[in-house]
Amino acid sequence: MNGTDWDIEAIRKDFPILDEKIYGKPLVYLDNAATTQKPLSVLDKLEDYYRKYNSNVHRGVHLLSQEATEAYEIARRKIAHFINAKSDKEVIFTKGTTDSINLVANCFGRRFLKEGDIVLISAMEHHSNIVPWQITCEEHGGELKVIPIHENGELNMEAFDQLIDTPKLKFLSITYVSNTLGTVNPIKEIIVKAHQRNIPVLVDVAQAVQHIPLDVQDLDAEFVAFSGHKMYGPTGVGCLYGKTEWLDKLPPYQGGGDMIKEVTFAKTEYNVIPFKFEAGTPDISGAIVLGEAVDYMTKLGIENIQKWEHYLIQYAVEQLRNIPNIRFIGEAKNRAGAISFLVGKIHPFDLGELLDKQGIAVRTGHHCTQPLMDIFSIAGTVRASFALYNTKAEIDKLITGVEKAASILG
Numbered sequence: 577m578n579g580t581d582w583d584i585e586a587i588r589k590d591f592p593i594l595d596e597k598i599y600g601k602p603l604v605y606l607d608n609a610a611t612t613q614k615p616l617s618v619l620d621k622l623e624d625y626y627r628k629y630n631s632n633v634h635r636g637v638h639l640l641s642q643e644a645t646e647a648y649e650i651a652r653r654k655i656a657h658f659i660n661a662k663s664d665k666e667v668i669f670t671k672g673t674t675d676s677i678n679l680v681a682n683c684f685g686r687r688f689l690k691e692g693d694i695v696l697i698s699a700m701e702h703h704s705n706i707v708p709w710q711i712t713c714e715e716h717g718g719e720l721k722v723i724p725i726h727e728n729g730e731l732n733m734e735a736f737d738q739l740i741d742t743p744k745l746k747f748l749s750i751t752y753v754s755n756t757l758g759t760v761n762p763i764k765e766i767i768v769k770a771h772q773r774n775i776p777v778l779v780d781v782a783q784a785v786q787h788i789p790l791d792v793q794d795l796d797a798e799f800v801a802f803s804g805h806k807m808y809g810p811t812g813v814g815c816l817y818g819k820t821e822w823l824d825k826l827p828p829y830q831g832g833g834d835m836i837k838e839v840t841f842a843k844t845e846y847n848v849i850p851f852k853f854e855a856g857t858p859d860i861s862g863a864i865v866l867g868e869a870v871d872y873m874t875k876l877g878i879e880n881i882q883k884w885e886h887y888l889i890q891y892a893v894e895q896l897r898n899i900p901n902i903r904f905i906g907e908a909k910n911r912a913g914a915i916s917f918l919v920g921k922i923h924p925f926d927l928g929e930l931l932d933k934q935g936i937a938v939r940t941g942h943h944c945t946q947p948l949m950d951i952f953s954i955a956g957t958v959r960a961s962f963a964l965y966n967t968k969a970e971i972d973k974l975i976t977g978v979e980k981a982a983s984i985l986g
């Protein structure tokens with residue numbers, strides 16, 4: 577894609593917030609790794625649900641409840657299809673990536689982790705893929721080991737090759753794409769090597785599922801976690817994909833309604849997957865609306881989205897490179913979604929603030945990757961992150977904005 581065969585004007589019209597008349601001022605939104613904006617079809621679907629078929633799921637015999645249940649399960653099927661799961665039973669609705677990882681860390685830890693066992697993560701993980709494992713290790717006497725990265729933000733695969741042979745290694749949990757560096761990890765190679773040692777793998781695809789075609793059967797990871805709000809869907813809902821045999825052998829995460837077959841005071845028989853992991857009333861509207869977001873991405877084509885965003889990122893890197901004293905934090909050959917940088921000695925917050933004054937929304941700070949900031953000996957970065965509706969003109973505005981801010985602050 578060269579930037580001409582993507583009908584960007586029509587696409588932008590799908591997103592009300594990008595309309596100056598609606599938002600009230602021009603907006604260059606480059607904080608998509610934090611959350612994406614929502615298309616009209618998604619907004620409409622949410623209203624539609626509450627207006628026309630709001631009801632609890634899996635419980636009532638009445639028609640309204642059946643309609644809500646059907647819509648909820650259709651959404652599950654759409655998501656299963658989008659990530660090419662073998663069965664929709666392998667898709668569990670959660671609150672998002674954080675919740676999905678906590679579920680696996682908690683349940684895996686309770687069932688399988690013993691004193692002295694090792695869990696492996698990487699140096700570029702989001703706090704969501706560090707802290708749940710720390711908690712689990714603390715509770716069960718396990719230990720966390722970390723795959724280091726190179727100066728350019730790529731994973732150190734030589735170190736990985738050694739760490740994967742660590743005696744008593746029991747689990748590998750790793751991100752596909754770094755939310756801070758934009759690095760795309762060689763995830764298939766990593767999974768194959770883990771499987772050669774019988775190590776189960778969780779892949780955090782929070783920053784991949786909206787940018788890269790995802791086929792969980794091909795990926796072959798035991799677990800995959802993602803959030804709805806980073807893929808044009810609502811906040812408060814996300815998914816955990818898990819292979820049937822693994823979901824079957826993990827104990828339940830939380831107890832309550834829907835996750836049971838039969839309850840007596842003496843004993844509870846748990847429900848089958850996916851319901852075993854969906855205790856209580858789920859985010860029904862969220863799940864249904866996430867299904868609509870998946871439809872939206874499917875309509876545009878994830879391969880087309882990927883090409884467009886690749887074009888934008890290449891252009892942004894080329895242009896940013898011309899800014900005097902720019903330092904990229906992360907320069908991996910294979911990258912997606914985000915670019916992190918610093919300019920001279922300017923504090924990222926100051927730069928971010930001046931960009932905001934020019935109507936350009938970027939993220940500043942540690943991006944929930946404090947240990948990664950420590951590795952680079954920095955407090956934070958400025959991060960521009962991209963979505964399918966961003967334009968080359970917006971990148972030009974970013975460049976002008978950074979130049980202007982640097983001339984004031986530098």
Ligand SMILES: Cc1ncc(COP(=O)(O)O)c(C=O)c1O
Binds near residue numbers: 671675751753754
């Ligand atoms: C790589 C990665 N993992 C996990 C998360 C956590 O996602 P959520 O806050 O939606 O649970 C994020 C959010 O930025 C992320 O970028």
